[in-house]
Amino acid sequence: MKRLATVVIILLLVVTSINLQPVYADVEIRNVLVTPSTTDSFAQFAFYIVLHKDLNRGEQIYIKFPQGFSLPSSINNDLVEIAGYKPTSVTISSNIVILTLSEPVLQNQGAGTGGVAVTISNTAGVKTPVLPDMYSIEIWTTTEPNHATYSFYIGTETTGSKVSNLIIILSNNFAGKNAMYDITFNISKDGVLLGGDYIDVFFPKGTILPSNPDVSKVLISSFNPSAIVIQGNRVRLYVPDGKIILSFSVCRIIFREDFGIINPEFTGNFALQVATSKDTGLATSNTYTIYGSAIVGLIASADPSSQKMNASYSIEFKTSPLGALTKDKDKINIKFADSFLFPQIAIPGAITVNGTPCTNVTVSENKITLYVPVTIDSNANVKIVIAKQFGVVNPQSVGNYEVFVNTSSDAVFVSSSISITPSTITSPVVQLSNTSSGQASAYTISFRTGASGNLLPGIDRISIVFPLGTTIPTTIPTSQITINNIPTTLIEISGTTLTITLPIEVKVFSDVTVRVLEGANIKNPVQAGNYTLSVFTTKEQTPMVSNSYKIENVPETRVILSPGTPNGTNGFYKTRPSITFSVFSATDPNPTVYYYFDSNTPSIWNGSPIIAPEGIHTLFYYAVDREGHRESVQSMQIKVDTIPPTLVVVEPKDNSVVPNRTVKIKGIVDAGSTVTINGVPVIVDGSGNFDGNFEMKSNTENIFIVATDLAGNTSEVEVKVTLDTEPPPLTILKPVMFENVIKLPLVVEGTTEKGATVTVNGEKATVKDDVYFVYELFNLKENTLNNIEVVATDEAGNSTKKVVTVRYSKSVSMILQIGNPVAVVNGQNYTLEAAPQITSGRTVVPLRFVGESFGATFTYEASTKKIEISFNNNSITMWVGKKSALVNGKEIQIDVAPYIVNGRTLVPIRFISDVFGADVIWNSQTKTVLIIYPKR
Structure with a gap:
């Protein structure tokens, strides 16, 4: 191990001597925390970064999520923080989140405390992938455009204890190189591993693992695993039978360099994760840095450089002293800005390296990966040409765009700027039908489209910016503007800019004539002089200025x-x-x-x-x-306005008598006028109605109401009022208190003072001879006490109220005569459709007429000839032709069965007496029947 460390140090010294660039040539990613780090979850993201160039207010941080992550269409800036501050805005472009800073972030800020935190809330709507894997995030800024990467694991939900103190040391930190991985960690209390148990090591994305793992080249605490299973980025090591790794012990795993693990080909900060069959929770290691050398002298250019043009691209650089590339084995990666458009399928041979066509080319998002078709030495010049037929299209917007390049040997991405220039129309030529200042004119505007000027109908638009002073109406009929003699389909107006939707297709380098007819009512500037307008399209957005046209003076x-x-x-x-x-x-x-x-x-x-x-x-x-x-x-x-305002005083009338010293004054005046009462202003509403109060200081006052209209014309009304606070006398002659009333209408009579009005139960009574009043009441409640309220009100509004209580007991007196169709009810004649008769020695009378006079209600069922009667909470049922009836469900007998004459049912008079509770008196001499209800 000492010899190995010595080799590594020597190698590092060699690399340093050849200008090896640090991995954080720009942004440094210290850590990425995803909570939860499970698949298919809305998660919170915390990115800990250190900048090596100041980032000012208004500049941007870019976070590119890998494929598989789901991003919303927008994120509220309240759900994001950068060093504790909300960003000014959050923009989403494809899978990139762009954060615009509201406060600066300085160079090396937070370097000693783990970095500056950039957090995105789990409610922002960013969702983790559905497949478990190692994923790499990319971060760069406005001032540090190189993409820094960081890998982390997204997996299925794990529970249980975790191993601890997970540390990883590499023998070689060069990108794309074989390395020995030395991993140590502590087993948990319950994490003892026996034969058949396993350890899972999850390597970061981009790490290349051997296809045929050799157990003899891996050590677990000094013994070889019994088996190794590699699936994706996971290496599973099985503990052999008879071996044990104790609780709380330190487990050390060494993957020898000849095991065949190859470092990720890109530089960045990485971490791996470990779990065991007992400690199932995923533990994350310390971060380790993969670095490398870099190409030099990168120059990139596009031809043509116009916006939205399909172009060829030239990329030139020199490999580093360690940058030799082997034919068909090593790669060159070219990453374009996201604004470039790429073909979905790479065309073999459309890219050359040092003049030799590349046949092994892949495209992923905006990255081209090509295997070099020739061997390239270190310190060698490289020229890559991407032909136009490959299908890359320049961005739509004009500006400088970064292109990043690295190789299998020079892993650090280096950037170069490609300048995208505007494609423009030719300078437009304008002609006017009328050059008079301030007048409507027709405008004919001609120009030619440029290299990016292919305009599609219904999609693309032509914008004409008229000079200031030109008057453009808010709407223009589409028939009043044509493009190449075809009326447009849509016109949009903003200030002096007219935007016209194309009704036809216009090819690149084609002539266009826009005619704005005089009916569009666009008016020339009112000031005479020389003017120009400018024109641009959605495909060629640089405004081009027209020839000068002269506007002439008018009177x-x-x-x-x-x-x-x-x-x-x-x-x-x-x-x-x-x-x-x-x-x-x-x-x-x-x-x-x-x-x-x-x-x-x-x-x-x-x-x-x-x-x-x-x-x-x-x-x-x-x-x-x-x-x-x-x-x-x-x-x-x-x-x-030479006419004084109309002024009407509605209340009080002149010479009025009032009951209070506070007099309410109401009136109406011409809308917009002001009103004063004895010099004091009052409120006038929008319809001209006004009211106000006047305080009488004596018993007789003259009130002056003055109206003044908007023009200052005035009108005046004088009103005289007299104070009267005495209520009027009131005497009720009829009825007397607690009188029993059996007949309506009830006549209410009494006296009051001259000029007073009287109401009975709120209704106005007739006052005769100025003092005597009379009123007829037609509605009283039966068999209960009724209060009759009488109110007398004098001219001043003073009132006197008295109440008389009476009882009303309704009585019906009915006279019927055998054979006579005229009945007398309470003295009033009624004509019957069926006159009373004598049948089987019994007097019969019309049932419905008699019952309804007493207040009963009837229903008749023709199919069964059934009659149902409701009376005083009683239910009565009887049938035509049947001598029995039901009263409240109890059967009774009838002397003569009911029968029908002229559509009316006749029943015996005795039935009336028994069922309805009425007195029946028979006069045999006159053959008349007197019915009195109720019985006395």
Whole structure:
């Protein structure tokens, strides 16, 4: 072991002498914690990093999750922290989370305490993969663009104890090289391992494990395992029979260098994990660094370099003193920025290395891996050409983009910048149909698309940025704009920018003519002068400036009012002002002035003053010079109000008598006016209603209500009021207290004072001769006490209330005569459809008429001829033609079975007496029946 350590030290000294770059040439990842670290789980992520260049506010940290992780479409910045601060924003692009800093992170900040923590909450929606494996995260920043990597294990949920003090030492930390792995850890209290038990070692992703493991080249605490099973990145070592590893003991595993473990081919910080058949929880080791040499002099370029162009790429560099590459064995990795578009299938031979085509090429995301087709020496120049037919497409956005390159021998990724330049249209040529300032004009704009200018219908757009001062309406009909004579399908307007959706396809390097017709109502700037506009498309986004076009002067008109300023308030004239115009033109000493109010027809001004009309009106005016240059229509609002406001006092009326010294004053006035009561302002609502209080200091007061409209015109109403606090007298003559009432209507009579009003139970009574009142009550509750409330109110609003209590017992008196179709009920005649008769010596009368007079209700079932009666909580059932009936379920006999005459059922008079509880008196001389209900 001492000899091995000496070899490692010598090797490190050699590597140092050839400018070996540290693994953290840029961002250093100290640790990654995933909680929970189980598959298919929403997890919290904690990344502990150390920067080697300051990162300022507004700059960004990039975290690239490996394939298999599921990211949401967006993450709220409240769910992320960087060194304890929320980022300004969180953006997700593919599988990259981009964090914009709200506070700076300084060089080596947190280096002594494990690094700066970058945390993403488990509620952010980042989900671990569904398959257990070792996964590698990549992190870089705006100022440190090289990608740092860190591997960690995502597995199925594990429970139980863990081994402790897991330490890993490598004999060789070079990327892509064979190494001896020396692993030690402590067995737990219950973790004793016997024959048949096993130890699982999970190596980080990228580590290459042998396909035919040799147990003789592995030691477990000085003995060889009985068997080795390798599955994915897991090595399972079985304890032989007869061997034991005790609780609390230190277990040491040595994978000899000739066992065949090859370090990951990329530099970075790594860790491995260990579990046993007894200590089933996964323990994570210390991190170990895989480093390597680096290529030098990397230069990358694209041809063409225009945005969104399919391009060829030239990549040149020099291998390091350790960077020799063997034909068909060693690899070169080229990582492009995510904004580049890549083919799904690599085309063999479309990439050459030092002029020799590569046939073994793979593409994974934006990384090209190629096996060198020729042997390359150390310190040798390398030129890689990716032909256009390979299918890589430049980013859509203009800017500098990093390309990263490493090799199997020079593992450190080195970056070079490719500059993506804009593809542009040609300078547009614009023509106007009308060059008058402030006037609507048609615009014809012609240009030619560039290398990236293939425009698709319904997707791509042309944007025209008009100069400031141009007036563009909020909406334009699609028929008013054509592209190559085809009307557009969509127009969007933002400020002076017009964005037009293509109705047809336009190829690259094709001529385009955009016509904006005069009906679009786009108006020239009002200031004369030379102007330009600019044009760009969604494919070629650099605005290109047009030729200069001239906007010419038009006449300028000024309004002169007399008086010059409003003589009322709130901008109103209280007298109608006169209007004249003055006009100036650089080309015409006497332009014609047109004017009109509101929506009237324009008139020519003859030079005489115009008197402004009453009300609020808009004056429109413009001038036209002799060359036809027309001034844009100008406008001015003129407010004239010469009429005092309408003022109506609703309450109190003049000469009113009031009961209180506080007098409520209500009225209505023209909306917008103000009102004062004896000089004190009151509130007026939006409809002009107002109310206020006035305190009487004497028994008779004159109240002055003054209204002032918006223009300052006033109206005044005077109201005289007299105080009266005495309530009116009230005498109830009828009915008397506790009177028994058997007949309605009940007449209520009494007296009060002159001018008073009277209500009985809230209803207005008739007052005769100014003092005597009478009212008829038609509704009283039967067989109970009824309160009759009488209120007298005088003109001042004073009132007197009295209550009389009576009992109402309803009585029905009915006279029927044999053969006579006229019945008398309580003195009122009713015509019957079936007159009373004598049948079998018994007097029969119409059942429904008699019963309903008493308050009964009836239903009739025609199919069974059944009659059901509800009366005073009693249920009565009888049948036509049947001499029996049911009263509350009890059967009774009827002298004569009910029968029907003219659609009406007749029953014996005795049935009426027995069932309904009425007195029946028979007069044989007149053949009349007197029925009185209820019985007395």
